[in-house]
Amino acid sequence: MGEFDLIARYFSNIGVKRTDVSIGVGDDGAVLQVRDGYDIVVTTDTMVAGTHFFPDVDPRALGHKLVAVNVSDLAAMGAEPTWLSLAMTLPSADESWLAQFAAGLHETAEYYNCQLIGGDTTRGPLSFSMMAKGQVPRGKAITRAGAKVGDxxxxxxxxxxxxxxxxxxxxxxxxxxxxxxxxxxxxxxxxxxxxxxxxxxxxxxxxxxxxxxxxxxxxxxxxxxxxxxxxxxxxxxxxxxxxxxxxxxxxxxxxxxxxxxxxxxxxxxxxxxxxxxxxxxxxxxxxxxxxxxxxxxxxxxxxxxxxxxxxxxxxxxxxx
Amino acid sequence: MGEFDLIARYFSNIGVKRTDVSIGVGDDGAVLQVRDGYDIVVTTDTMVAGTHFFPDVDPRALGHKLVAVNVSDLAAMGAEPTWLSLAMTLPSADESWLAQFAAGLHETAEYYNCQLIGGDTTRGPLSFSMMAKGQVPRGKAITRAGAKVGDxxxxxxxxxxxxxxxxxxxxxxxxxxxxxxxxxxxxxxxxxxxxxxxxxxxxxxxxxxxxxxxxxxxxxxxxxxxxxxxxxxxxxxxxxxxxxxxxxxxxxxxxxxxxxxxxxxxxxxxxxxxxxxxxxxxxxxxxxxxxxxxxxxxxxxxxxxxxxxxxxxxxxxxxx
Missing domain, CATH: 3.90.650.10 (PurM-like C-terminal domain)
Structure with missing residues (x-):
């Protein structure tokens, strides 16, 4: 099975189907509609085998955690999670492993009402970078910079x-x-x-x-x-x-x-x-x-x- | 030098300073203002040492190429490039290498009027995932799906x-x-x-x-x-x-x-x-x-x- 079939099979329908996704997986890029009067919030977390997880980790748990840690960054800014991108680097295409990993991604993305809208799959040492995007009413993002004496x-x-x-x-x-x-x-x-x-x-x-x-x-x-x-x-x-x-x-x-x-x-x-x-x-x-x-x-x-x-x-x- | 100093030194000011970036590098996520009536376009490209580039590649050229290949996906959709995120996985922190790589990123991001607005740095086998975001008037993205017989x-x-x-x-x-x-x-x-x-x-x-x-x-x-x-x-x-x-x-x-x-x-x-x-x-x-x-x-x-x-x-x- 080639790369494109593999991706199509396991990663085309991760999470919910959002109506604000005009173009999802399968084009040069995804096209997304932002609500008028909202800002977007963007965050990135990478997990590398041997650094962030054990190579023998349960792939379903890993899929969950990858979504969760990204969504957690959005939560910290007061944003509503909406869209996920995934860059996967894999040493080989282990079908049952990928199926379990995709299941973990899907369950958690669905729970938080997110859709996987694209990414990239390459060969190399096992690692995953996820980019999560969310929305927040303009100017309402909570940052690290607003703490005042006495708070x-x-x-x-x-x-x-x-x-x-x-x-x-x-x-x-x-x-x-x-x-x-x-x-x-x-x-x-x-x-x-x-x-x-x-x-x-x-x-x-x-x-x-x-x-x-x-x-x-x-x-x-x-x-x-x-x-x-x-x-x-x-x-x-x-x-x-x-x-x-x-x-x-x-x-x-x-x-x-x-x-x-x-x-x-x-x-x-x-x-x-x-x-x-x-x-x-x-x-x-x-x-x-x-x-x-x-x-x-x-x-x-x-x-x-x-x-x-x-x-x-x-x-x-x-x-x- | 710790991770945060390293990132602060070389990757805090890559590309132009855009006025639509409310929060850039340094918080849980970046906060970005999308023009009313525009969609955002999102794309991801990963480059892994040994798969996409030789480990002895000129780091400045690599920085250029990483931005260029992402921006090329946005170009193909008719989008105007605006924001970049970078997930870096490095086996060690080679300061002169990172300085040259950052210079390549900067020159090209600046040329295309983009700002690096965040990312993640982790230890592991050398690889880079870049996520580029752009904007296009609502409904005007060019996709792969519109070709008609006779075109x-x-x-x-x-x-x-x-x-x-x-x-x-x-x-x-x-x-x-x-x-x-x-x-x-x-x-x-x-x-x-x-x-x-x-x-x-x-x-x-x-x-x-x-x-x-x-x-x-x-x-x-x-x-x-x-x-x-x-x-x-x-x-x-x-x-x-x-x-x-x-x-x-x-x-x-x-x-x-x-x-x-x-x-x-x-x-x-x-x-x-x-x-x-x-x-x-x-x-x-x-x-x-x-x-x-x-x-x-x-x-x-x-x-x-x-x-x-x-x-x-x-x-x-x-x-x-």
Whole structure:
């Protein structure tokens, strides 16, 4: 089977059929209709075998994750996900693997109401680059640059679970039977906070998604906004699975630096804080206030109650 | 130097600064303003070391080509190029290599009035995926699907020169001194037909760019349009360099199957054919009528004058 047949077979109908796609897969490019009065938001994430996933990963989980991590970036900007492009580099065409991978892409793209509108397939070392596009009412995108001194800092969900799942998959820790399903789910099938991100459009002063760990990601907001922050680590939301499976210190490390949480990190001015609980209650995702923005430009202070907490972030840095 | 410093240094200011980019590099995603009444056109091309380029390629030429091949897809749809995203996978951070590569990207992005608005950098085997976005007045994109029986088939420029350049670089042929510059330029620095593509919006019934060779690409139009075609190979436009460097048969093979031409292939109905020369004269790119669309669905007949020409296309197929 040649390249074009292969693509036609598995990747022509990924996700929903959107009416704003004039031309999808199969031409020199896709043609897309943007709603009048809306901006588009564009994001890119690459996953390379050996760097971002194990070569023996479940292809369905990989398909899910590739869509999820891209959609999570759109969620962090308050955008509604709409269109996906996929650049695939494959060492060979393993039909059953591709069928499973495509199924994972499809399920997740469909769930988030996205359509795969094009891409490119080439031969080479196994890797995938996905580009996700979304729409947001003009000027309403939430950026990393809007945090102001005094704003409250929030995170959604719980932190550290995906990193715990990775440790377990690698045989580096024990997890009791009752928690195994939860941490595997969090590692393989992250849930981007799409509806919640859109709900924050007029309320959050800044936002981003947590992919490299809170202690690695919050500094991006501080740098872009020209502010500082303190975080009370006693407030970091942790699942029972994390608390039961690690020492307190290890749990704290995973919550701060574990990565792959795909929760939202956002700031809210004091005068909009009162409406948050009502605003977000429909989404069924807990939010937790973990600290405040300060004027100590670029400085992230970690505290435990009133005491400073000495901590060195060890997030993943390429090319150090 | 860490990943973020590296990216900030070389890839923050590639191309022009467009006023329709609200948020560029440095946030979860880019935020872009689409003109009211316009559609966006999106395309993706991946280049993998060892598959699409030699590992010792001049990085500046590679930067150029990556932009050019993406912009060529937009040109084929009649779109105006505006924004680029880049997913880079690098085995290591070679600063002088990256500086040269970034310079190549920048020069070409600037020439075509595009801005690099984001991307992703990861560690792994050397490869690049670029996503180019452009704009076209709503409903005016030129697709592969509009060719009708009786339409005339045209190509821009000359065919086979880039493939000849590749052969020469690989030491597979001799080229006289006076032609070396031309074929190297055609191979390393293709010129996408951007202005001409936009000029064809209301005139061409279908279009695509020639990247895999005429004999491999024209069938895409035939399939999508549900038509057939004949091409008179005596009319294929060839440069003096090609004619002087090969046997007649070899030249014909490179013109039909050589690939990497990045010329436009388009069809024009008889009643719009009269205006073509005047319409296209400002662009300084020759066009040549090479055949006509027929009702023999899916069939491409090659003729030399009135005689059938037996030819087996040998374009590059991944995963055969």
């Amino acid at each position: 409250y800092i929030y995170v959604t969900g719980t932190l550290g679970d995906a990193a715990l799942g990775l440790k377990w998959v690698q045989g580096q820790c024990e997890i009791s039977k009752k928690h195994q399903g939860h941490v595997l789910q969090r590692f393989h099938y992250p849930s981007p906070r799409v509806a919640l991100g859109q709900a924050l459009r007029n309320t959050a002063s800044s936002a981003m998604d947590i992919s490299d760990g809170l202690a690695g990601d919050l500094p991006h907001i501080l740098r872009r906004s020209g502010v500082g922050a303190y975080v009370d680590i006693q407030r970091l939301p942790m699942s029972q699975a994390l608390k039961d499976s690690c020492t307190a210190e290890e749990a704290m490390h995973l919550a701060l630096s574990g990565g792959e949480d795909y929760e939202l990190l956002f700031t809210v001015p004091e005068n909009r804080r009162g409406s948050l609980d009502v605003l977000l209650s429909p989404y069924g995702v807990p939010i937790t206030c973990i600290g405040r923005i300060t004027g100590a430009v670029g400085k992230l202070e970690l505290k435990t109650g009133e005491q400073p907490y000495a901590y060195q972030h060890q997030g993943f840095q390429h090319f150090l | 005339y088939i045209y190509v821009t420029g000359t065919l086979g020169d880039a493939a000849l350049g590749l052969k020469w670089v690989q030491g597979q042929c001799e080229i006289s001194k006076k032609h070396q510059g031309h074929v190297l330029q055609r191979f390393h620095y293709p010129s996408p037909r951007v202005a001409l593509g936009q000029a064809l919006r209301n005139t061409a019934s279908s279009a695509m760019d020639i990247s895999d060779g005429l004999a491999g690409d024209l069938p895409h139009i035939l399939r999508r349009s549900g038509v057939g075609a004949y091409v008179d190979i005596q009319r294929l436009p060839m440069s003096q360099a090609l004619k002087d460097s090969c046997t007649a048969e070899e030249a014909m093979h490179l013109a039909l199957s050589g690939g990497e031409d990045y010329e436009l292939l388009f069809t024009v109905p008889e009643n719009r054919r009269g205006s073509l020369d005047v319409l296209l004269s400002p662009y300084g790119v020759p066009i040549t009528c090479i055949g006509r669309i027929t009702g023999a669905v899916g069939k491409l007949e090659l003729k030399t004058g009135e005689q059938p020409y037996a030819y087996q296309h040998q374009g590059f197929q991944h995963f055969l």
